[in-house]
Amino acid sequence: MTILVGYSSKYGATEGIAERIARKLREAGREAEARPVASVDNPGDYAGFVIGSSAYMGSWRKEATEFVKRNRELLATQPVWLFSSGPLGAAGKDAQGRDLLKESEPKQFEEFSQALQPRGMQVFFGALDPAVLGRRDRLVRRIPSGRDLLPEGDFRNWAAIDEWAAAIAKELPAG
Ligand SMILES: Cc1cc2nc3c(=O)[nH]c(=O)nc-3n(C[C@H](O)[C@H](O)[C@H](O)COP(=O)(O)O)c2cc1C
Structure with missing residues (x-):
């Protein structure tokens, strides 16, 4: 049966990560498809779930959060992995020297780790193209700390995304 790599992506960065994970799973001999969570009509058709969203203001996007909440009972009985795309910049640490990936965990990770017991939860560095940002996101980047953080x-x-996908493939039966 197929593994869903379900994602919510505002400007495409997370979509690219989801597509890459699905491709890596297929290359490892697992059936997998990447789809926006909003377009998933029959979650019961899948044998496993990799669910990801970009983070904005410390939080997953609403449609990803709602997908998980709506399907909480199903997901609790299936192998689940969660990922978040967010932090930007080449440095692995924030200005206070803290691990940026750890600091960028969306607030949903804690709640969902209790409810779903996911097999893995991972934050990946993201991408930002100022040319495509909507008006509100552009304004956030204009506040003094915005440009530094974003x-x-x-x-x-x-490489990190491929490694994570390979580890997932190992936990899933082939075919
Ligand atoms: C206004 C704004 C706020 C953001 N807030 C966060 C945040 O709180 N945490 C984080 O890790 N990344 C944050 N980011 C970075 C995005 O999550 C990152 O660019 C992500 O890869 C975008 O993915 P998408 O194109 O799939 O939406 C923010 C970006 C913008 C433009």
């Missing part, structure tokens, strides 16, 4: 560029770490 630098322009594609910081997605494909």
Whole structure:
């Protein structure tokens, strides 16, 4: 049966991560498809779930959060992995020297770790292209700390994403 790599992506960075994970799972011999969570009509058709969203203001996007909440009972009985795409910049630490990936865990991770007992929860570096941002997101970047916290560029770490996907594949039966 197929593994769903379900995602919520505002500007495409998380979509790219989800597509990559699905491709890596297929290359490892697992059936997998990447789809926006909002377009998943029959979650019961899947044998496992990798669910991801970008983080904005410390939080997953609403449609991803709602997908998990709506399907909480089903997900609790299936293998589940969660990922979040967010932190930007080439440095692994924030200004206080803290691990940026750890600091960028969306607030939903704690709640969902209790409810779903996921097999893995991972934060990945994201991407930001100022040219495509909506008006409100552009304004946030204009506040003094905004530009420092939200630098322009594609910081997605494909090696880390591939490694995570390979570890997931190992836990799933082939075919
Ligand atoms: C206004 C704004 C707020 C953001 N807030 C956060 C945040 O709180 N935590 C985080 O890790 N990333 C944050 N980011 C970075 C995005 O999550 C990152 O660019 C992500 O890869 C975008 O993915 P998407 O194109 O799939 O939505 C923010 C970006 C913008 C533009």
